[in-house]
Amino acid sequence: MTDILRHRPGYALRRAANAMMAELARRLGTIDLRIAEASVLLLIDGRTDATASEIGRILDIQRANMVPLLNRLEEAGLIERRPIDGKSQAVLLTGAGRARRHEADAITTAFEEDLMARIAPGHRDHLVPALDALWGEAPQHEDHSHGDHSHEDNSHEDNSHAG
Amino acid sequence: MTDILRHRPGYALRRAANAMMAELARRLGTIDLRIAEASVLLLIDGRTDATASEIGRILDIQRANMVPLLNRLEEAGLIERRPIDGKSQAVLLTGAGRARRHEADAITTAFEEDLMARIAPGHRDHLVPALDALWGEAPQHEDHSHGDHSHEDNSHEDNSHAG
DNA sequence: GCCAGATCGTTATTGACAATAGCATTCCTG
DNA sequence: CAGGAATGCTATTGTCAATAACGATCTGGC
Numbered sequence: 001m002t003d004i005l006r007h008r009p010g011y012a013l014r015r016a017a018n019a020m021m022a023e024l025a026r027r028l029g030t031i032d033l034r035i036a037e038a039s040v041l042l043l044i045d046g047r048t049d050a051t052a053s054e055i056g057r058i059l060d061i062q063r064a065n066m067v068p069l070l071n072r073l074e075e076a077g078l079i080e081r082r083p084i085d086g087k088s089q090a091v092l093l094t095g096a097g098r099a100r101r102h103e104a105d106a107i108t109t110a111f112e113e114d115l116m117a118r119i120a121p122g123h124r125d126h127l128v129p130a131l132d133a134l135w136g137e138a139p140q141h142e143d144h145s146h147g148d149h150s151h152e153d154n155s156h157e158d159n160s161h162a163g
Numbered sequence: 164m165t166d167i168l169r170h171r172p173g174y175a176l177r178r179a180a181n182a183m184m185a186e187l188a189r190r191l192g193t194i195d196l197r198i199a200e201a202s203v204l205l206l207i208d209g210r211t212d213a214t215a216s217e218i219g220r221i222l223d224i225q226r227a228n229m230v231p232l233l234n235r236l237e238e239a240g241l242i243e244r245r246p247i248d249g250k251s252q253a254v255l256l257t258g259a260g261r262a263r264r265h266e267a268d269a270i271t272t273a274f275e276e277d278l279m280a281r282i283a284p285g286h287r288d289h290l291v292p293a294l295d296a297l298w299g300e301a302p303q304h305e306d307h308s309h310g311d312h313s314h315e316d317n318s319h320e321d322n323s324h325a326g
Numbered sequence: 327g328c329c330a331g332a333t334c335g336t337t338a339t340t341g342a343c344a345a346t347a348g349c350a351t352t353c354c355t356g
Numbered sequence: 357c358a359g360g361a362a363t364g365c366t367a368t369t370g371t372c373a374a375t376a377a378c379g380a381t382c383t384g385g386c
Contacts (some may be wrong), residue, residue, distance in 0.1 A: 004206075005222075009275050010187060011202075012294040015223075017180030018373090019298045020173060025342085034342070039174075043167070054365060058168075060178075065344065067365060087352040087363050112172050119296045126289035131175040133282045135182045181344095188371090199372075216334060230336060250334050250381040287385065 013134075031103045032076070036061065036069055038108065041078065041101040044091055051088045052103055073097070176297075186273055194266045195239070199224065199232055201271065204241065204264040207254055214251045236260070 002039050005011045021035065039059055044050045070088045070091060073079040078097035081089045094099060116124055168174045182317060184198065191201050203224055207213045219229045233254060236242040241260035244252045279287055 006295055007291060008271075009278055009291050010183060010271065012298065013176075013180050013183055013289050014295040016199075019178050020176055022373095024173060035177075036343075040260065051363075061343090062345065063362095063364070064346080064366080072281040085353075089364080108171075115172055115297065118274075119293045123293040123296070125288040126286040127293040128170060128172050128175050130170055130282045130286040131172075131179040131291075133286070134179040134278065135175065162250040185344095197371075214334080224372090225374065226333095226335070227337080227375080248382075252335080 001009055020115065024108070027107050027111055028104065031100060031107065033081075033100065033104055037073055038104040040069065040073065040091075041093065041097060042108070044079070045093060045098070045101050048092045049090050050092070051084065051085070052091055053088070056093060183278065187271070190270050190274055191267060194263060194270065195261065196267055200236055201267040203232065203236065203254075204260060204267055205233070205271070207242070208256060208261065208264050211245075211255045212247070212253050214247065215254055216251070218254060227304065 005015075025035055028035060033041070036059075037043060040055060043055060043058060052070055053063055053065045055061070056063050068077055070079065070081070074081065076096075077094055078100050080097075081091055083089050084097075087094050108129070168178075188198055191198060196204070199222075203218055206218060206221060215229045215233055216226055218224070219226050224232070233242065233244070237244065239259075240257055241263050242254055242255055243257050243260075248254050279290075282290060
């Protein structure tokens, strides 16, 4: 019945990603973190100079979308914003943030192990390389029909998340 | 830099899926279709008895979310709703819908070929099997804390889309 | 024939994530 | 110092998904 869908790489990819995301979101929910939030915690651990813009660039989260995300983390007492200069501010983990990061790390690591365990050994090692081949190469959006894009990096469409 | 992310299966999966989705959405956008809409067109082609509920079950789209989706398709003149009985209605393609489905099919097929072409031959054949292993088995949500789930299938979290 | 339970389509609301446009401030460089 | 770039932010919109609730209809058991 759904075989028409099952062998379609695009559909399988979408669906697997969704199932994965839902499950990971559920698990991270137990420590009151969203996926994107956990990604940030994992990323800035050990750093004291990561700016919001930089985090956004790495995780492919728009500058604008970083704001409410960081606000939530700050309100939860997990991160702290410390001015670097008048314009930038470093985002760094608080004590509570480090503890939470630890939990998040345990959850995502365990999750990924569960994930890989579901895949037959013969296929297992090929998954990540295959996926990596798919993500980076935005296959030439020709023009975007903008014409200028003077400032603002003209990045692509992806996003963030740990997992 | 992003190597910390790149080797994480969950992150790679999420990111690959997003890049893929964005690209497919862009291509389908040229014929004024969203991914979910194209999925429906591809699914109901050749059928005259597919109900909204059934489509939703197959594509894992909630009944409630089928409504606006089908409304858009109907307003675009691509589908037609025909009463089966007082309660159910068949969703079937109009002439324009069949034509559009054809275009959508060409686009998604070409897209998937491009997708696979990006993957090194050695990995290529393992992707779909690996992904399929990930999606179906919702790894026991223990309980869902509902207690009963008498009616309504207790499906999981995925969704739809061709691609 | 009637009633209970299931199913169908629908409305409405909420959530997560993303994209865009625009703005004030600050930094950097010539 | 001036102009361009970067930073952080507000506000809005869009896509997809989940939930709750409702009226209506179908179905099976009696």
